[in-house]
Amino acid sequence: MTMEVWGIAILWLFLYGYMIVGSIDFGAGFFHFYNKVSKKKHPVNSLIQRYLSPVWETTNVFLVFFFVGIIGFFPDTAYYYGTALLVPGSISIVLIAIRGSYYAFNTYGASDSKVYSFLYGITGLLIPASFTTVLTISEGGFLDISENAVTLDLMALLTSPYSWSVVILAVVSVLFISSSFLQYYARKANDEASFELFRKYTLFWSGPQILASVFIFFALSEHNPAHFADMLDIWWMFGLSFVFFVGVVVLTVLKRNLGTAFILVMLQFFAAWFGYGASHLPWLLYDYLTIYDGFVNTTMGITLIVSFILGFLLLIPSLYLLMRLFLFDTEYIRGNKK
Amino acid sequence: MEYDPATYSRILTGVTLGFHIIFATLGVGVPLMIALAEWTGMRKNDPHYTLLARRWARGFVVTVAVGVVTGTAIGLQLSLLWPNFMQVAGQTIALPLFLEVFAFFFEAIFLGIYLYTWDRFKSKLKHFLLIIPVIIGASFSAFFITSLNAFMNAPQGFELVDGVIQNIRPLEAMFNPATPTKTAHVIITCYLTAAFVLAMIAAYKLLKGDRNVYHKKALHLTMVSAFIFAIATALIGDFSGKYLAEYQPEKLAAGEWHFETETEAPLVLGGVLNEEGEVEYALEIPYALSILSYGYPGAEVTGLDQFAPEDTPPLIVHYFFDGMIAIGMYLMFISFLYVAFRKFKPAWQYNRWLLWGIVAGGPLSLLAIEFGWMFAEIGRQPWILYGIMRTPEGATTADHVDSMLYMFIGLYTVLGVSASLVLRKMFRNNPVAHELERRGMDKGE
Numbered sequence: 001m002t003m004e005v006w007g008i009a010i011l012w013l014f015l016y017g018y019m020i021v022g023s024i025d026f027g028a029g030f031f032h033f034y035n036k037v038s039k040k041k042h043p044v045n046s047l048i049q050r051y052l053s054p055v056w057e058t059t060n061v062f063l064v065f066f067f068v069g070i071i072g073f074f075p076d077t078a079y080y081y082g083t084a085l086l087v088p089g090s091i092s093i094v095l096i097a098i099r100g101s102y103y104a105f106n107t108y109g110a111s112d113s114k115v116y117s118f119l120y121g122i123t124g125l126l127i128p129a130s131f132t133t134v135l136t137i138s139e140g141g142f143l144d145i146s147e148n149a150v151t152l153d154l155m156a157l158l159t160s161p162y163s164w165s166v167v168i169l170a171v172v173s174v175l176f177i178s179s180s181f182l183q184y185y186a187r188k189a190n191d192e193a194s195f196e197l198f199r200k201y202t203l204f205w206s207g208p209q210i211l212a213s214v215f216i217f218f219a220l221s222e223h224n225p226a227h228f229a230d231m232l233d234i235w236w237m238f239g240l241s242f243v244f245f246v247g248v249v250v251l252t253v254l255k256r257n258l259g260t261a262f263i264l265v266m267l268q269f270f271a272a273w274f275g276y277g278a279s280h281l282p283w284l285l286y287d288y289l290t291i292y293d294g295f296v297n298t299t300m301g302i303t304l305i306v307s308f309i310l311g312f313l314l315l316i317p318s319l320y321l322l323m324r325l326f327l328f329d330t331e332y333i334r335g336n337k338k
Numbered sequence: 339m340e341y342d343p344a345t346y347s348r349i350l351t352g353v354t355l356g357f358h359i360i361f362a363t364l365g366v367g368v369p370l371m372i373a374l375a376e377w378t379g380m381r382k383n384d385p386h387y388t389l390l391a392r393r394w395a396r397g398f399v400v401t402v403a404v405g406v407v408t409g410t411a412i413g414l415q416l417s418l419l420w421p422n423f424m425q426v427a428g429q430t431i432a433l434p435l436f437l438e439v440f441a442f443f444f445e446a447i448f449l450g451i452y453l454y455t456w457d458r459f460k461s462k463l464k465h466f467l468l469i470i471p472v473i474i475g476a477s478f479s480a481f482f483i484t485s486l487n488a489f490m491n492a493p494q495g496f497e498l499v500d501g502v503i504q505n506i507r508p509l510e511a512m513f514n515p516a517t518p519t520k521t522a523h524v525i526i527t528c529y530l531t532a533a534f535v536l537a538m539i540a541a542y543k544l545l546k547g548d549r550n551v552y553h554k555k556a557l558h559l560t561m562v563s564a565f566i567f568a569i570a571t572a573l574i575g576d577f578s579g580k581y582l583a584e585y586q587p588e589k590l591a592a593g594e595w596h597f598e599t600e601t602e603a604p605l606v607l608g609g610v611l612n613e614e615g616e617v618e619y620a621l622e623i624p625y626a627l628s629i630l631s632y633g634y635p636g637a638e639v640t641g642l643d644q645f646a647p648e649d650t651p652p653l654i655v656h657y658f659f660d661g662m663i664a665i666g667m668y669l670m671f672i673s674f675l676y677v678a679f680r681k682f683k684p685a686w687q688y689n690r691w692l693l694w695g696i697v698a699g700g701p702l703s704l705l706a707i708e709f710g711w712m713f714a715e716i717g718r719q720p721w722i723l724y725g726i727m728r729t730p731e732g733a734t735t736a737d738h739v740d741s742m743l744y745m746f747i748g749l750y751t752v753l754g755v756s757a758s759l760v761l762r763k764m765f766r767n768n769p770v771a772h773e774l775e776r777r778g779m780d781k782g783e
Contacts, residue, residue, distance in 0.1 A: 054450035060406055061443045064413055068432075068439050071417055075428025082421030086736040089418045094749050097407040101753050104403030108396065109760040149735050296429055303433050303508045311440035318447045318471070325451055325458075 003301050004291040005281070007073035010308060011066055012277045018062035019273065020177065020266055025059045026124035027178020028052055029103065031201070033121025036114065044186075044194040050335060051185055053107055054326045058319075060100065072304050076294035080285055081134065083150040084143050088133040095130055099123040128170040136163040139224045140286025162216075162223040169212040173269070176205040180248060180265045184258040189333045202252050210245060213272070224286060230279040237275030244268035341740060344733035347419040350743045352715070354412050356708060357750045361405030363707050366476045366525065367532025368398045369449075373469045375559060380462050386552050387559070388462075389773065394536060395453060397761055402449065404757050408750075409442075419739070423722050423732030426503065430496050431489050433508045438482035445475025477525055484524045487714075488516035492585055493723050515585055519578040520714075526574055527710065530567035531703040534669060536560045538700025541693040543770075552770050554688075558680070561696070565673035571666055576630070583631030586724070587640035589717040592651040593659035594627055595620075596641045603627040603639040608660055611653060651717045658713040665706035672699055 028048045035044050071078050099120045106116035136157065137143060144151045157163050179201035186194035221228040231238070244267045251261035282290040295301065326332055372391045379387030417424050427435070448471040459465050489495075495511030497504050537560035543553045582590035590596070595606045595617055605627040609620025625635035632639075642650055672695045679686045686692065718724055722732040 054454045057402070057406055057446040057450055058443070060410060061439065061446050064410055064442065065439050067414060067417065068435050071424050071428045072432030072436050073428075075425045075432070078417045078424035078428055079421045082417040082419075082424060083734050083736050086418050086734060086742065087738055089414055090742045090745065093411045093414050094745060096410055097749055097753065100407040100410075101403050101756065104400055105756055105760045108399045108403075109764055151736070296432060297503070297506050299506045300429060300432055300508055304436055307433060307437055307440070311437070311443075315440070315443055315447070318444060322447050322451055325455065 003298070003305070004295045006305060007295065007301065008277075008281070008284075008291050010305075011069045011073065012274065014062055014066045014069065016270060016273050018059070018066060019269065021055070021059045021062060023128070023174040023177035024181045025052060025056060025178075026128060027174045028182060029099070029124035030121045030175070031178065031182070031198075033117045035197075036117055043191065044197060046335065047186060047189055047191055047194050047333075048182070049107060050333065051182075051326070052103075054322065056100070056103060058322065060096075063096075069304075073296055073301065074284060074289075074291065074294040075296055076289055077284055080143070080145070080150055080289055081137070084137065084152040085134065087152070087154070088130060092127065092130040092133075095123045095127045099127060125171055125174065128174050129167045132163070132166040132170045133157070136160070136166050138280070138283070138285055139220070139227060140283075140288070141223065143285070143288070145288060160223065162219040165212065165216045165219040169209075169216055172205055172208040172212050176202065176209040177265055177269070179205060180252070181262050183252070184262045185333065187258050188330060189335070191334075199252060199255070203249070206245070206249050206252075210242075227279060227283075227286070231275065234275055234279055237271050237278070241268050241271035241275065244271065341737075343735055343737075343739045344730035346739035346743050347733040348729065350739065350746060351412075351415060351419055353743070353747060353750065354408065354415055355711065355715075357754070358405065358408035358412050359707055359711060360704055361401050361408060362480075363528045363531050363704070364398070364401050364535065365405040366480045366528035367530070368394060368401070368536070369469060369472045369476055370529055371532050371536055371560065371563065372398065373466070373473055374563060375556075376466050376469065378559060380466060384555075385777070386555050389552065389770075389777065390556050390559070392456065393765075393770070393773070397764065399453060400757055400761055400764070404753055406446075408753075411746075419734050420722070420732045421734055423727065426723065426727065426732075427486070429503050430493070430506055430511050431486055431508070434482040434486045434489075434512050438479045438486075441475045441479035441482060443475075445472050445479065448472045448475065480525050480528060481521045484521045485512050485514075485517045488520040489514050490722065491520070491714075491718055491724050492516040493726055498726065516581065519574065519581045522574045523571070523578050523710075526567055526570045527707060530564060530571050530669065531707055533560045533564035533567055534673075534696075534699040534703040537564060538697050541696035544688055545690065545693045545697065548770070550770060550774070552774065557676075557696070561673050561676040564669065564699075565677050568666070568670035568673050572670060575663070575666065579630050580632065583639065586718070588642060588645045588650050589655075590631065591640060591642045591645075592653055593655050593713060593717060595653065595656050596627060596639060598643050599638065599641040601628065601636050601638045603631070603637075605630060606656075609656075648720065651719045655713050655717045658709040658716070662706050662709040662713060665702045665709070669699055669703055669706075672696060 028051065032045050032048045102116045102119040102123075106113055106120060109116075137152070139162065142153050142157050142160075142163075144153055179198045183195055183198035183202050186192075186198055217228070217231070220231070244264045247264045248261050248268065251257050251264070282292060284291055284294055296304070372394050375387045375394065376391035379385065379389075379391060448468055452465070452468040452472055455465055455468065489511055492514040493511070494514045495507040495509070537557060540553045540556035540560060543550075544557065579590065582593075595609070595611070596603060602625050604625065605623040606617060607621040607623065609617045612618050627639055628635050628637040631637060672692070675692055676687070676696065679689070679692065720728050722729040
C-alpha cells in the first residue's frame with residue numbers, strides 16, 4: 001500500500017469508528033426521548049444514561065479526528081469541500097452543538113427537562129442525515145467548479161434520488177445499530193423489559209435498513225455508473241455484509257448470543273463501509289480530486305503517520321480502561337455501582 | 339454592509355473563537371484547580387476540600403460540554419471559512435492540529451472516567467490519579483493549538499519557491515520562535531482565570547452571608563493559587579513583549595501607539611487618538627517601552643514609521659493591549675492583598691471591599707483573555723500568515739457567509755443563556771449546606 005492509501009485507510013477507519021459509536025449515541029438519544037414522551041418504559045432511560053454519560057465526549061472526538069486528519073493528509077480537500085460545504089457544514093455544526101450541549105444540560109443539570117431531551121433526541125437523527133451531504137457530494141455532479149470558485153448546486157442536491165437514499169439509509173442504520181447494541185446492553189443488565197423493547201426495535205428497523213441498502217445500489221447506478229461498476233467488482237464485500245446481517249437477525253430472533261450479534265452488526269457495516277470506500281478510490285471527489293493529487297507532502301505524511309501510531313499507543317490502553325470500567329463492568333451496567 | 343466573504347469570515351471566526359475561549363480557558367484551568375482541591379483534601383484528610391473538588395467537577399462538565407461543541411465548531415469552521423489557508427496549513431502545520439486531537443481524545447476518555455468513579459475505588463489516590471491525564475490532555479491541547487497560532491505569527495519550517503511550498507520541516511514549523519512565549523502565556527492565563535472564576539464564587543457566597551468554613555477554604559485555595567499564577571503571568575507577559583519587539587515590531591508598535599522609531603521610548607498608557615492621529619489624555623512613562631522591549635532604557639524601539647501603511651495593524655489594538663495589562667495588574671494586586679492580609683492582618687481577610695474586589699476579578703479575568711486574544715489576532719492583521727498570506731487570500735469565496743454569521747450568533751446566544759441557567763439552577767437546588775449535611779460533614783462555623 002502506498003502512503004496515500006494508508007492515509008485514507010486510517011481516516012476511513014476513524015469515520016467507521018464514528019459511525020458505530022456515533023450511531024449508538026444518536027439512536028440512544030432518540031429512543032431516550034421517544035420513551036420519555038410515550039411514557040412507556042421509563043426505566044429504559046436510566047439504562048441509556050448509564051451507557052452514554054461516560055462516553056459522550058469520546059464519541060465526538062472520532063469525528064474531530066476525521067476532519068482534522070483529512071485536512072492533514074489531503075489538504076486539497078480543504079479547498080474543494082471547505083468552499084462547497086459552507087452552508088450544509090455550518091448546519092451540521094449547529095446540530096452537533098445543540099445536541100452536545102443539551103445532552104449535558106439534561107444529564108448533568110439540576111433537572112431532567114423534556115425540551116432538552118427533545119433537542120438532543122431529534123438532532124441525533126438530523127446529524128447523520130446532514131453528514132451524508134459529504135458522501136453524496138463526493139460522488140460528483142453537485143459541484144460547479146471553475147478556475148477560482150467552487151459552488152454547490154443546492155437544488156441538484158435536494159432533488160437527487162441518490163442523495164435522499166443516502167439520508168434514509170443513514171437514519172435507519174442509526175436506529176438499527178443503536179437498538180442492536182442496546183438490546184445487548186439491556187440483556188447484560190438483566191433488564192428484561194428494556195431488552196424486549198430494544199429487541200423489538202432491532203427487528204423492526206432491520207427491514208427498512210436492508211431495503212435502504214439495496215435501494216442505494218440502484219440510485220448510485222443511476223447517479224454514478226462508473227463507481228457502481230467498481231462496486232460490482234468487489235460485490236463479495238457487500239455479499240458478506242448481507243450474510244452478517246442475516247446472522248444478526250437470526251440471533252436476535254433466537255434471543256441468543258447478543259454480544260456476537262452486535263459484533264456481527266459491526267462486521268456488517270465494516271464490510272459495506274470498506275467496500276464502498278475501496279470502490280470509491282482513487283477518487284476523493286469524483287472527477288476532480290484523487291488521493292494522489294491531493295496528498296500532503298511526503299515529510300508531513302510520514303510525520304502524521306508516526307504521530308498517529310504514537311498517539312494510538314497512548315489511546316488504546318485508555319480506551320480499554322474506559323470500556324473495562326463502564327461497558328464491560330456488569331455491576332456498573334446493572335446500576336449497582338456508581 | 340456590502341457582501342464581502344472575507345470580512346464576514348473574519349467576524350464569524352472572531353465570534354466563534356470569542357465564545358469558545360471562555361469555555362476553553364476554563365476547560366484548561368479548572369481541572370488543575372480540581373486536582374489541587376482533591377489533593378489538599380487527601381493530604382489534610384479534610385472532606386471539605388474533597389467536596390470542593392466534587393462540586394467544581396460537577397459544574398465543570400456543563401462548561402466542558404459547551405467548550406467541546408464550540409471547539410468542534412471552530413475546528414470545522416477553519417476549513418469552511420478559510421479553505422485556502424487550510425490548504426497551506428495542511429501542508430505545513432497539520433502535525434500540531436493532529437496532535438491536538440490526540441490530546442483532546444486522551445482528556446475526554448479520562449474525564450469520563452474521573453467523573454463517574456468518585457465512589458468506585460477504595461483508595462482515594464486511585465481516583466485522584468485519574469485527573470492527572472485530564473490536566474495533561476487539556477494543557478497539551480492548549481499547547482498544540484497555540485503552537486499552530488504561533489506559526490501563523492511566525493511561519494517557518496518550509497520554503498516558498500515561486501508560490502509553491504517546498505522542503506517542509508514539520509517540527510521546525512511547530513516549534514517556531516513564537517511558540518514558547520505564546521503557549522506559556524496561554525496556559526498560565528488559563529490557570530489564573532480559572533482560579534479567579536472559582537474564587538469569585540467563594541467570595542460571593544461569603545458576601546451573601548454564607549460564612550461556612552467550606553467557602554473560606556475555597557477562597558484560600560483559589561486566592562493563593564491565583565497569586566502564584568499572576569506572578570508567573572506577569573513574567574511570561576514580559577517575555578512576550580520582548581518577543582514582539584524582536585520579531586513582530588509593528589504589532590508592539592500598534593499596541594503601544596509608538597509611531598516613530600526612537601531610543602529611550604516612553605510607554606503610552608490609555609489615551610485616545612484624535613482626528614489628526616495624535617494621542618491625547620494618555621499617561622506617558624519615560625523609558626518604559628524601551629525597558630519593556632529590550633530590558634534597558636536606552637534601547638531603540640522600532641516605530642510604525644518603518645512600515646508601509648498596508649502592512650500595519652489597526653491602531654485600535656492599543657485599547658485591548660492596555661486593557662489586558664491593566665486587568666493583569668489588578669488581578670495580581672487583589673490576590674496579593676488577600677495573601678498579605680491573611681498573613682499580617684487576618685482581621686481584614688474577609689473585608690467586604692476585598693471580597694467585592696475578588697468577585698470583580700472573575701469576569702475581569704475572562705475579559706482580559708478576550709482582550710489578549712483580540713490584541714494578538716487583530717494585531718497581526720493584515721496577515722493570516724505573517725509576511726506570507728494576506729487575510730482575504732485565505733478566506734472562502736462562498737456565498738452566504740453573512741447568513742451563517744447570524745445563524746451562529748443566534749446559536750451562541752442560546753447556548754450561553756442555557757448554560758448559565760443550568761449552572762445557576764444546579765447549585766441553587768443543591769446548596770453546600772445541604773450537601774454537607776447529607777454527607778455528614780456539617781461542622782461548619
